[in-house]
Amino acid sequence: MPLDSFKYLPRSIAAYYQTIRVDRADPIAWTPLSKPLSECRFGLVTTAGIYDKERDPPFDAERETREPMWGDPTYRGIGRDVVQGQIGASHLHINNRDILADVNIVLPVDRFAELEEQGVVGSLAAETYSLMGYQPNTSEWRERYGPEVAGLLKDEAVDAVLLTPA
Numbered sequence: 001m002p003l004d005s006f007k008y009l010p011r012s013i014a015a016y017y018q019t020i021r022v023d024r025a026d027p028i029a030w031t032p033l034s035k036p037l038s039e040c041r042f043g044l045v046t047t048a049g050i051y052d053k054e055r056d057p058p059f060d061a062e063r064e065t066r067e068p069m070w071g072d073p074t075y076r077g078i079g080r081d082v083v084q085g086q087i088g089a090s091h092l093h094i095n096n097r098d099i100l101a102d103v104n105i106v107l108p109v110d111r112f113a114e115l116e117e118q119g120v121v122g123s124l125a126a127e128t129y130s131l132m133g134y135q136p137n138t139s140e141w142r143e144r145y146g147p148e149v150a151g152l153l154k155d156e157a158v159d160a161v162l163l164t165p166a
Contacts, residue, residue: 109128
């Protein structure tokens with residue numbers, strides 16, 4: 001899946017953005033699992049900008065096209081029982097063709113169902129989450145939407161999350 005992070009930016013500034021250094025202000029928390037995978041409830045989160053067409057509107061690609069330094073910071077819930085025909089994709093910085101053919105590329109709900117059946121994992125949470133990965137400014141993610149998604153995952157008693165960045 002080809003990636004063009006600079007599709008809507010002037011090519012003259014691509015080199016600048018590719019070499020910019022980003023320092024983390026916060027340490028990355030590591031929390032080891034306290035039980036075997038076979039007893040864990042998993043959550044799935046993707047940054048592929050996908051959504052359930054029957055439940056939610058697409059991410060705001062129109063505004064992003066008009067304002068290339070803005071990315072839609074909101075999220076969409078997607079049920080673990082979603083079927084391929086329900087999936088929409090509105091990410092402007094990746095080729096969505098393969099995702100629209102097989103959502104498991106970015107949201108492996110079917111693979112987790114198989115792992116659940118085999119007893120490899122305890123269970124998959126009923127709700128999965130999708131965000132738009134293109135975020136020049138991550139403050140809304142950090143201050144609002146990230147904590148909201150984390151709270152929803154906690155409400156479902158999720159022990160571990162598989163994040164599929166796109």
